[in-house]
Amino acid sequence: MAGAAVLGRLGWRVASIADVRPETPRVKTIALDVPGWPGHRAGQHVDIRLTAEDGYRAERSYSIAAPEDGGRVELTVEEVDDGEVSPYLTAEARAGDELEIRGPVGGYFVWDSDYPGPILLVGGGSGVVPLMAMIRQRGAIHTTLVYSARTLEDVIYRDELERVAGGGLDVVVTLTRTQPDGWTGHSRRVDADLLAEVAPPPEQRPLAFVCGPTPFVEAVALALVDLGHDPGLVKTERFGPTGT
Amino acid sequence: MTVSDLVLDGNAAAGILHAVYGAEMTLAVGTCDACDTDGPVGAVRLYRSAGLVLRCPHCDAVLMKIVTAGERVWVDSRGLRTLELAVG
Numbered sequence: 487m488a489g490a491a492v493l494g495r496l497g498w499r500v501a502s503i504a505d506v507r508p509e510t511p512r513v514k515t516i517a518l519d520v521p522g523w524p525g526h527r528a529g530q531h532v533d534i535r536l537t538a539e540d541g542y543r544a545e546r547s548y549s550i551a552a553p554e555d556g557g558r559v560e561l562t563v564e565e566v567d568d569g570e571v572s573p574y575l576t577a578e579a580r581a582g583d584e585l586e587i588r589g590p591v592g593g594y595f596v597w598d599s600d601y602p603g604p605i606l607l608v609g610g611g612s613g614v615v616p617l618m619a620m621i622r623q624r625g626a627i628h629t630t631l632v633y634s635a636r637t638l639e640d641v642i643y644r645d646e647l648e649r650v651a652g653g654g655l656d657v658v659v660t661l662t663r664t665q666p667d668g669w670t671g672h673s674r675r676v677d678a679d680l681l682a683e684v685a686p687p688p689e690q691r692p693l694a695f696v697c698g699p700t701p702f703v704e705a706v707a708l709a710l711v712d713l714g715h716d717p718g719l720v721k722t723e724r725f726g727p728t729g730t
Numbered sequence: 731m732t733v734s735d736l737v738l739d740g741n742a743a744a745g746i747l748h749a750v751y752g753a754e755m756t757l758a759v760g761t762c763d764a765c766d767t768d769g770p771v772g773a774v775r776l777y778r779s780a781g782l783v784l785r786c787p788h789c790d791a792v793l794m795k796i797v798t799a800g801e802r803v804w805v806d807s808r809g810l811r812t813l814e815l816a817v818g
Binding site: 593722 | 776
């Protein structure tokens with residue numbers, strides 16, 4: 487059953503990098519082939535472990551960017567200044583390299599596709615990554631994505647979002663730092679006014695997933711509750727330089 | 731980067747918690763021993779330093795401390811009165 491505990495130790499598996507694709511100047515998608523991968527749900531993540539020649543190890547947690555596809559696991563990684571793992575993944579990783587992966591993990595920030603109402607996805611920066619896994623498997627459920635990025639060049643999955651928007655998917659992009667000439671979209675932070683304008687109203691009981699840096703997530707979650715959304719329908723994930 | 735940028739949530743500890751407890755723990759409901767508030771582990775506050783510190787989102791009391799060293803992990807969960815999870 488989805489969401490039920492599965493008893494048994496979760497160990498590290500060896501994955502090989504199948505493909506590395508640039509998404510923005512600071513973000514890349516890393517496709518991994520993981521023998522024996524048990525499958526995953528949209529919103530789940532993995533831990534990645536790198537081991538240096540001297541035995542030093544670093545682990546970080548990354549959201550999975552795409553729905554289940556056999557043993558293929560796609561991560562979209564933003565380079566973090568002074569990071570221990572992301573600079574390798576964004577600058578050094580090549581097809582054929584091997585690394586260790588543990589997962590999938592996470593049951594809280596996971597989309598239950600049985601939910602009957604509309605879906606509201608609110609992402610800040612690379613917080614859009616787990617939301618993209620949900621968009622890619624949303625089916626016919628009406629979905630609204632509100633995505634805050636600094637500049638147009640920082641919009642991850644830009645071409646795909648332009649292509650799939652429409653029909654049951656509303657894509658609202660706000661560019662908070664600079665806007666290109668002729669930009670007709672939003673240019674302010676995601677606040678209660680913006681959400682009141684573009685998100686499904688509380689009466690429709692949208693299930694909301696909010697992911698981004700901690701200040702972004704807390705501001706958006708508070709704004710949604712202030713607008714009258716049920717706090718029990720607002721799921722949050724704080725995205726940052728995570729790991730153990 | 732500000733202090734608030736370093737605050738994550740219990741979702742970021744899902745992997746190590748699964749390794750420790752042998753189960754998906756972000757949906758497990760924990761009760762804070764200090765203030766009686768309960769809620770899913772995925773929603774608690776998490777601070778990352780030499781290890782992980784999980785704090786109550788309501789009263790900020792320390793719920794758990796987790797330190798990994800090599801192949802060993804050390805867990806202090808005295809701030810958690812109970813953990814409740816589905817095992818079926």
